Amino acid sequence: MRKAHLLTLVVLAALLVSGASATLARQGAEITLMGWSSSTEENDALMAQVDAFMAANPDITVNVNLVPSFDETIQAAFASGDPPNVFYVDSSKLPDWADAGVLASGEGMIENLDDHYPSLLEAFTYNDTLYCPPKDSSIMALQYNKAMFDAAGIAYPDDTWTWDDLRAAAEALTGETADGQKVLGLVTPPNIERWLPFLYQAGGSVLSEDWTEVTLDSDEAREALDFYVGMVVDGFAGPPSMVDAGWGGEAFAQGRVAMAMEGNWVISYLREQFPDLEWGNAVLPMHPDGGRASMVFTVCYGVAADNDNPDESWQLVNFLTGPDGSAMVAQEGFGVIPPAMSAAETWLEAIGPEIGQAFLDGAEYAHKWQFPVGFQEVFDTFNADLQLAFDEQVLVEDVIINAAGVAEEVLAR
Amino acid sequence: MAQTSALGQRKITSMAAKRRQEAVAGYLFMAPALVIFLIFLIIPIGAAIYLSFTDWNGITPVFDEGSYETIGLDNYRDLLLGEHTEDGRVVKASTRQKDFFIALKNTTYYVLGVVPAQTFLALVLAVIVNQRWLKAKGFFRTAFYFPSITSSVVISIIFMWMFYRGGLVNTTVQGLFPSYDSNAFVNWLDDPRGIIHIILEQFGVKRTTVGDWASARHFGLTVWEWLSGPSVTMLTIMILNTWTTIGTMMVIFLAALQNIPSSVYEAASIDGANAMQIFRRITVPLLRPTTFFVVTLGLIGCFQVFDQIYVISSGGPAKTTLTVAYMVYQNGFDRSAMGLAAATAIILFVIIFAFTLLQRVFVSERANV
Numbered sequence: 035m036r037k038a039h040l041l042t043l044v045v046l047a048a049l050l051v052s053g054a055s056a057t058l059a060r061q062g063a064e065i066t067l068m069g070w071s072s073s074t075e076e077n078d079a080l081m082a083q084v085d086a087f088m089a090a091n092p093d094i095t096v097n098v099n100l101v102p103s104f105d106e107t108i109q110a111a112f113a114s115g116d117p118p119n120v121f122y123v124d125s126s127k128l129p130d131w132a133d134a135g136v137l138a139s140g141e142g143m144i145e146n147l148d149d150h151y152p153s154l155l156e157a158f159t160y161n162d163t164l165y166c167p168p169k170d171s172s173i174m175a176l177q178y179n180k181a182m183f184d185a186a187g188i189a190y191p192d193d194t195w196t197w198d199d200l201r202a203a204a205e206a207l208t209g210e211t212a213d214g215q216k217v218l219g220l221v222t223p224p225n226i227e228r229w230l231p232f233l234y235q236a237g238g239s240v241l242s243e244d245w246t247e248v249t250l251d252s253d254e255a256r257e258a259l260d261f262y263v264g265m266v267v268d269g270f271a272g273p274p275s276m277v278d279a280g281w282g283g284e285a286f287a288q289g290r291v292a293m294a295m296e297g298n299w300v301i302s303y304l305r306e307q308f309p310d311l312e313w314g315n316a317v318l319p320m321h322p323d324g325g326r327a328s329m330v331f332t333v334c335y336g337v338a339a340d341n342d343n344p345d346e347s348w349q350l351v352n353f354l355t356g357p358d359g360s361a362m363v364a365q366e367g368f369g370v371i372p373p374a375m376s377a378a379e380t381w382l383e384a385i386g387p388e389i390g391q392a393f394l395d396g397a398e399y400a401h402k403w404q405f406p407v408g409f410q411e412v413f414d415t416f417n418a419d420l421q422l423a424f425d426e427q428v429l430v431e432d433v434i435i436n437a438a439g440v441a442e443e444v445l446a447r
Numbered sequence: 448m449a450q451t452s453a454l455g456q457r458k459i460t461s462m463a464a465k466r467r468q469e470a471v472a473g474y475l476f477m478a479p480a481l482v483i484f485l486i487f488l489i490i491p492i493g494a495a496i497y498l499s500f501t502d503w504n505g506i507t508p509v510f511d512e513g514s515y516e517t518i519g520l521d522n523y524r525d526l527l528l529g530e531h532t533e534d535g536r537v538v539k540a541s542t543r544q545k546d547f548f549i550a551l552k553n554t555t556y557y558v559l560g561v562v563p564a565q566t567f568l569a570l571v572l573a574v575i576v577n578q579r580w581l582k583a584k585g586f587f588r589t590a591f592y593f594p595s596i597t598s599s600v601v602i603s604i605i606f607m608w609m610f611y612r613g614g615l616v617n618t619t620v621q622g623l624f625p626s627y628d629s630n631a632f633v634n635w636l637d638d639p640r641g642i643i644h645i646i647l648e649q650f651g652v653k654r655t656t657v658g659d660w661a662s663a664r665h666f667g668l669t670v671w672e673w674l675s676g677p678s679v680t681m682l683t684i685m686i687l688n689t690w691t692t693i694g695t696m697m698v699i700f701l702a703a704l705q706n707i708p709s710s711v712y713e714a715a716s717i718d719g720a721n722a723m724q725i726f727r728r729i730t731v732p733l734l735r736p737t738t739f740f741v742v743t744l745g746l747i748g749c750f751q752v753f754d755q756i757y758v759i760s761s762g763g764p765a766k767t768t769l770t771v772a773y774m775v776y777q778n779g780f781d782r783s784a785m786g787l788a789a790a791t792a793i794i795l796f797v798i799i800f801a802f803t804l805l806q807r808v809f810v811s812e813r814a815n816v
Binding site for chain 1: 509510514546614763764777780781783784
C-alpha cells in the first residue's frame with residue numbers, strides 16, 4: 035500500500051516537473067506591460083496595437099496588465115524588486131522614479147526621435163537623461179457651452195481672448211437653470227495645476243529653470259492668483275463641488291457651468307456620456323500683455339531598469355510610439371494626442387478640427403506638469419490654502435507666501 | 448519492591464510522554480495560524496519599526512544596496528519637532544510637523560465625536576431591541592446591523608450623493624424649512640469651516656474679536672486653529688461612520704444584555720424601580736466590562752479611519768479631513784517618503800496603545816469599587 039502511494043507521488047512529481055520545464059523551454063521572450071485602464075475603446079485599441087506588434091515579432095509575447103489602482107500597484111512592484119518590463123510613466127512621477135533608479139535610460143534606445151514632439155521629449159528628460167518616449171499627451175484648453183453662449187448673445191471664445199474677456203463672459207453667463215439651480219460662468223477647481231497657466235501667462239514661475247530657486251513669491255504670482263480667486267469671490271466662478279460635481283468636466287457636462295478648463299481627456303468623456311451636449315473648444319485666453327501658456331499632461335512608456343528582456347522591451351516601446359503604432363491610434367479618434375508628429379493630421383481629422391485644433395495649438399506653449407521629488411507637499415498646502423482663499427478666509431498674499439515657504443523647505447532637503 | 452517501583456516508574460514516564468505528545472500535537476495544530484500570524488503581522492510590524500528609522504522612498508527595492516539610509520530618530524523629530532539636524536545644519540520640516548498635528552487634531556475631534564456617540568446609541572438600540580414587548584426583533588436586529596457589513600466604499604459613495612450641495616439632505620431640509628433656500632445650502636462635502644468656530648460665530652466670537660492669545664502657535668497651529676472643532680465635511684464623515692458602526696456595537700451589547708438574568712430585573716421592579724432607574728442603576732453597571740470592550744474597539748477603529756476619507760475627500764477640504772492613517776498613505780505613496788509613513792504609523796500605534804491602557808486602568812479601578 036505504502037509503496038504504491040510513493041510510486042504515484044513520484045510519477046505525479048515527474049509529470050509536473052516536465053510540464054513546467056516544457057513551459058519554460060518555450061521559445062522567445064515574454065514581457066509584461068502594466069498600465070491603467072482607460073475607456074473600453076482605448077483599452078481595445080491598445081490590445082490591437084500589441085497584437086500587431088506580436089504578429090510582426092512572433093518571438094515576443096506581450097502580457098498586458100491594466101490595473102485599477104495603478105500608483106499603489108506599480109510602487110509595490112518596484113519595491114518588491116519584481117517590476118513589469120514596460121509600464122506607464124506620468125511626467126509628474128518621472129523625477130521620483132528616476133531618482134529611485136527603477137527606470138532604464140532611453141539614451142540611444144529610442145527611435146524616431148525627430149518624429150516626437152520636442153516639448154514632450156523634454157518633459158521626459160531628467161538630469162540630462164532621456165528616459166522614455168511619450169505615449170500620448172493632453173493639453174489644457176477652454177471648453178465652452180455653445181447653447182449658453184447663444185442664449186446670452188456672447189461671441190464664442192477664440193484666440194484673441196484675454197483675461198478680461200474671460201472674466202466678462204463668466205460674469206454674463208452666471209445665473210440659474212430653469213429649476214433654480216445655480217449656474218456659474220467658469221469652473222475653477224481648487225487645484226494648482228489649473229491655476230499654473232495663469233501664472234505662466236503673467237510671466238511668473240514656481241521655480242527657476244534649473245530647479246534650484248523658488249521664484250513663486252512674485253508680483254506676477256499675486257496678479258495671477260488675484261485674478262483666479264477674484265472670479266470666485268465675485269461670484270461668477272467656483273469649485274466643482276459648488277455645482278454638485280466631482281470635477282470640472284462633470285460640472286461642464288451637466289450644464290452647471292458655461293466654461294471649463296480641461297484637457298483632451300474631456301473629449302471622450304463628453305462624446306461617450308453626453309453626446310447631446312453642444313460644445314466648442316478654444317485655446318486658453320492670453321494675459322492682457324499677450325503672454326500665452328498652457329499645461330501639457332503626458333505619459334510615456336518606461337522600461338524597467340531591472341529587466342530580463344530589455345531589448346524586447348525597447349522594441350515594443352518603439353513600435354507603440356513610432357509612426358505605425360501612432361497611426362493605428364490616431365485614426366480611432368481618441369481624445370489624447372498620439373505621440374508621433376506624423377500622425378497629427380490623421381488625428382485631427384478623426385477628432386474633428388473644430389475641437390482638436392485648439393489642443394494642438396496649445397501644445398506650442400504648454401508647460402510640463404513636473405516638479406522635483408517631494409513637491410506634492412507644496413501642492414497640498416497650496417490647494418488647501420486656495421480653498422480657504424475662495425471662502426475669503428485666507429489672503430491671496432498668504433497663499434503664495436505659505437506655498438513658497440514649503441517649496442523652500444522641500445528644495446533644501 | 449523492584450517490580451512495584453519499575454511499574455510506578457513506567458506509569459510516570461508514559462504520563463510525561465503523553466503530555467509531551469499532547470503539547471506537540473497542540474503546537475502542530477496551532478502552527479498554520481502561528482505561521483500566518485508571523486508572516487502577515489509580526490514581521491511586517493517589525494519591518495515598519497525598522498523602516499521608520501530610515502529614509503526609504505518606498506520605490507527602490509529595499510534589499511538593494513544604498514536604497515535607504517538609517518537616519519535614527521530624524522523622521523520622528525520631523526513629525527514632532529518640525530526639524531532635525533543633519534551634518535551639523537538644521538533641516539526644517541515645518542510642513543511635516545504641521546500636517547501631522549493637523550491630522551492629530553482632526554483625528555482627536557473625530558474620536559471625541561464618534562466613540563461616545565456610537566457607544567451610547569448602540570447601547571440604547573440594544574436595550575430597545577432587547578425589550579420583550581418589541582415585535583419583529585429579528586427584522587430590527589438585521590436592519591440595524593446591516594450597515595456594518597456593507598462595503599464602506601459603497602456607503603461612502605451613496606453618502607456622497609446624498610450630501611452633495613443639491614442632494615437629498617439639503618432638499619429635504621428645504622422641504623421642512625422653506626427659508627433654507629438654495630443659496631444658503633451647506634456644501635456638506637466641501638466646507639472647511641470648523642463646527643466650534645461656526646457655533647462661536649453665532650455668539651459673535653470671531654478670530655478678530657478674541658484676544659491675541661489666540662494667535663499663539665503650538666506645534667505649527669495657532670490656538671484658534673486648535674479650537675476649530677471638526678469641519679462640516681468631517682462632521683458628515685463622522686455621521687457616516689457612527690451610522691455604520693452602531694450595528695456592530697449593538698450586537699455586542701445585545702449579547703451582553705441577554706446574559707443578564709431576568710431575575711435581576713424582576714427583583715428591581717419588585718423594589719419599585721422604574722425603567723430609567725433600572726437602566727441607570729442596574730443595566731449600565733452590569734454592562735461595564737462590555738462597555739470597556741466596545742469603547743476600546745471604537746477607539747482603535749476610529750483612530751485608524753481611512754476608507755471613507757479616501758473615497759469622499761482625500762484629506763480635503765483644506766486638510767480638514769486629513770487623519771493620521773490617511774497621512775500614512777499620503778507620505779508613503781504620494782510623497783515617496785515611506786520611512787516617514789512608517790514613523791507616523793508607529794506614533795499612531797503608541798497613541799492607541801496608551802489610550803487603551805489608560806482606559807483599562809480607569810475601568811478596573813471603578814470595577815473594584
